[in-house]
Amino acid sequence: MGQGNGISHSNVNAADDWWATSTFEGTADVFVLLGFGPNGPIRGDHLATGHQMNWFGNSLNANNFVLHDTANVSLTTLTTPAQTFDLHFVDHASSTGGNPFVFGLPPFAEPNHIVFMKASC
DSSP states (O other): OOOEEEEEEEEEOTTOOEEEEEEEEEEEEEEEEEEEETTEEEEEEEEEEEEEEEEEEEEEOSSOEEEEEEEEEEEEESSSSOOEEEEEEEEEEEEOSOOOOBTTBOOTTSTTEEEEEEEEO
């Protein structure tokens, strides 16, 4: 969970090509998840607190698309002695040429697609 500031931006041109980006920066808090109630997650003990930053971008047209995001999270546990944890990750999915969408989803099984996620601690 976290609180902070974010902004999103989106453009569409006359050919229905679409670009969008968003950024967010703020606090990061980790709680024990006790379950889900009618109003969302039920939080237990507060385990760690810290800072997060993330960015997302996409570009889509009739034949190609790129979806990409990256994030950094730094946490410090609330136990004694405190421990720190840093996480960085990148996600990417793209397609070039002949990209027919099926039910609004790209056909990732075709050979002209790239999909990966990289994470480091």
